[in-house]
Amino acid sequence: MANRAGLGDRIHAGAMAIAAALTAAYWIDWFTKGRVQSADDPEYVAFEESFPLADGYMAVLYVAAARELWKQRPAAVPLGIAAGSANVFLALMDLLFDLRRGNLRESTPEMQIEKAIIGASLVFGPLTAIRLWRARSRLGA
Numbered sequence: 239m240a241n242r243a244g245l246g247d248r249i250h251a252g253a254m255a256i257a258a259a260l261t262a263a264y265w266i267d268w269f270t271k272g273r274v275q276s277a278d279d280p281e282y283v284a285f286e287e288s289f290p291l292a293d294g295y296m297a298v299l300y301v302a303a304a305r306e307l308w309k310q311r312p313a314a315v316p317l318g319i320a321a322g323s324a325n326v327f328l329a330l331m332d333l334l335f336d337l338r339r340g341n342l343r344e345s346t347p348e349m350q351i352e353k354a355i356i357g358a359s360l361v362f363g364p365l366t367a368i369r370l371w372r373a374r375s376r377l378g379a
Contacts, residue, residue, distance in 0.1 A: 241310045250369060254304035254321065257362060258297035264355070266331050276341065276348035285335055289328065296324035303370070312379035317368035325363030329356045 243251065268286070276282070281288050301319035306314035336342050341349060364377050373379075 243308050243310055247307050247310070247373075250291045250366070251304040251308040252357070253308070253362070254300040254318070254366065257325070258300040258304075261293050261297040261300075265293065274348060274351055276344070276346060276352055283360075289331075292324070292328055296321055296328060299324060302367075303366070307376075310377060312374070312377045315370045315376055315379040319367045322363040322370075323368070324368035325359045329359030329363065330357050333360075349359070 250311070275286070299317055303314050303318035303321050306312075307318055330356055332352070336352065342353065370377075
C-alpha cells in the first residue's frame with residue numbers, strides 16, 4: 239500500500255496542477271479574448287503563437303507529476319523534473335524575446351502578466367525539479 243502524501247507533497251502537487259490550469263487559461267484567453275496579448279504586431283503574434291504546443295507539453299507533464307506525487311509514486315520524479323525544465327526553457331525563450339524588443343520596460347497590465355509568468359516560471363520550474371530530485375529516495379525512484 240502506498241504512503242499517504244504529506245502536506246508538502248500535497249501542496250506541491252496542487253501547485254503543479256494550478257500551473258497547468260493557469261497555462262490552459264492563458265491560451266484560452268489568448269485565442270478567445272486576447273486580454274493577455276501585450277502587442278499586436280506580426281512578429282510578436284507569430285512568436286507567441288509558437289508556444290501553445292510546448293506549453294501544452296509542459297502542462298501535461300505537470301498534471302502527470304502532480305498525480306504521481308499525490309499517489310507517492312516514483313514516476314513523480316522524472317515527470318516533475320521534465321515539467322520544471324520545460325517551464326524554465328519556455329520562460330527563458332520569452333525573457334530573451336522580451337529583452338531583445340525592450341518589452342520589459344513597459345508597464346501595461348498585459349506586460350505585468352508577462353513579467354509575472356516569466357518570474358513565476360523561473361522560480362517554480364527549478365523549485366519543482368530540485369524538490370522532486372531530493373524526494374527521489376523517499377518516493378522510491
